[in-house]
Amino acid sequence: MFISELITVKKAEKIIAENQKIMPTEIIKLENAYQRVNYRKFISQHSSPPFDRSAMDGYALKSRETFGCSPSMPGHLKIIDQIGAGESSNVKVGPGQAVKIATGAPIPAGADAVIMEEYTYEKNCKLDIMATLSPGENVSYEGEDIKKGDKVLNESMVLRPQDLAMIASAGYGNVEVYQKPKVGVIVTGNELVNPTFHLEGPKIINSNQYTLRALVKSSMAQCEVIHCRDNAKAMEKILHEAVEKYDVIITTGGTAISKGDVVVDSVDKMGEVLIHGVAVRPGKPFGFGIINDKPVFMLSGYPVAAMVLFDIFVRQYLLKMQNILYEHKMVKRVSKKKVPSILGRTDYIRAFADDKIIIPILNKGSGVIRAMVASNAYLVIEENREGIDEGEECGIILFNSFKV
């Protein structure tokens, strides 16, 4: 049997980190790899460019043939061949000769520069040259960007568009990536109904199902939502199936601190409850446990508390499962209002921040969704502070910083 005991946010983070799981990998097509995380580094199979190539549409020639050429004193060459993109030529460019060449095409033997079309005049295979070139001008040399065998990308990157181009150029059409965690969200509450214009009696609209699905998606994981009545038997049956089917389980509701509630009791019966109760506001009745080696995050049923607890404890865990080393990015702002707190508790106040200041949106209930909608940041009051004064600098976390 577990003991419900308020612990600090830091201690809770430590316990959760000690139970961090990592996803196995899978091999996917490169075209599906945007924002996935690669397991291995990449070694290029090719030099890039793979050959000396033209950086312009123009004419390949010997640069010394152009010395002194200008619009008023053009040089004259004979065009002996042409090379389009994807083509090559076996001719060798000699003195007095040029080869018409497309951007990206291989420089023919004998040539050491390319003159841009704009500085030429072509007629009947005769070419007037109206500029002076240096050796190498408009030539991209083999291996200039990458040499075969170079490491071109580290492991464990959240792959960006340009990283995919790099992987492709290195020769790879598939990528080994961390699997996305499959998350089962179990929303509890007999009082919950789906959105409707006609609410009856003590029913409440189930908004957590939408918030948590979106939060899980924002953490690069997959989500399924299950609804469960506040009933121990039903809860145990659903938990039993969930630990088989999902990599992570999140519950909302049923975590009251004062005595064991249905969710916490079921997790305790089926596995181990490692955390129940954190000195945090909102979200004090947070729980964390393990059933059959699967982590179970037990969030408050209050919509805003559920969201705050997800942002503090769950997001980071889901990202680390994919080897994304996320940490909260705390920045500083000046508070426009006094906010009281108590020593030993960490507060996450919904607030609106600009580049300099932050305006706490104060309200008493942890169920107040409207304040969350008006917010773009949390004002964080750490456990060693009794509050923030008006005009005092404080730590904040911008919601934008959650974006991977």
Place this chain on the structure above:
Amino acid sequence: MFISELITVKKAEKIIAENQKIMPTEIIKLENAYQRVNYRKFISQHSSPPFDRSAMDGYALKSRETFGCSPSMPGHLKIIDQIGAGESSNVKVGPGQAVKIATGAPIPAGADAVIMEEYTYEKNCKLDIMATLSPGENVSYEGEDIKKGDKVLNESMVLRPQDLAMIASAGYGNVEVYQKPKVGVIVTGNELVNPTFHLEGPKIINSNQYTLRALVKSSMAQCEVIHCRDNAKAMEKILHEAVEKYDVIITTGGTAISKGDVVVDSVDKMGEVLIHGVAVRPGKPFGFGIINDKPVFMLSGYPVAAMVLFDIFVRQYLLKMQNILYEHKMVKRVSKKKVPSILGRTDYIRAFADDKIIIPILNKGSGVIRAMVASNAYLVIEENREGIDEGEECGIILFNSFKV
């Protein structure tokens, strides 16, 4: 027939903005609405809370019964009923009475406060009260968060997790959102092959297909990639199908400035070329046209130039189609290197920035993917500057600011 003429980035932006299209809307389930853009504002169909409810697990009572109570001097009440979540009770709480109540349950008549379980001791329907309560303590009042008829969300928001909770609570299970643009990416080039360990002759790996698919996805749009050989007939056939099937067409390659190239010529023949050539580096041979009222963005085939042109001209267009009012977020950094440029041209230099400085990653080719991979920002040299000196402040765009 169009005239190829170098115009400024600003002028190009203006021409593109004049041809901005907006997507029609569609109605989707709320559970799929994360990061979609709502067409209408939302008016709440309900007050929230919908009734006076308990904010804690505890006992509903008359607060005046608790005056002076403490652990050393407890008050004594009789428990006359209990109300679980989703339940209600018809009892009226009188003097000397209390009703056991769950978080979220409706406050019974006669009661005006809820004492937390922690401050009580219950045995055989008798309750000891060990704290003094004010009227309203631990009660969330009807309409405290939202009143029926309140506007709870503006139109044209990129919906966040908390916004979905708000919409659900307002009574709505569906949302009218802007459709995601369907983008056809036509990659041209006879020399292009898919990623392979065995490159032959003048072939080049087609990396643009991956980059552009990811870039389009990062702009909240859908993408299909088509490969086309550098051949006017093939290009016209593909363009013809594409303008039927897609909302936006992006091409790469075939846009050489010096004379009409296959892509630009085809667009000119089938519709109108409004831009061909922009004073920008990289990406000078950028084109923009309209065929059958569908915008066609013609990007350079060089991987890095294609990406820069997408970031400058296409991203914003795709977002605005969904009514997302994106603008480049230019911030200031001190350059650690001198970077030359020329008056009248805007340069987008790949660079690595931290909170204070930016290090330009200089290289000569516009095809150098490696510099793009090492970058996290563009250093922007505006058209009215001849370059940036070492130690000089300059405008930059962080890649992170592209995240919606």
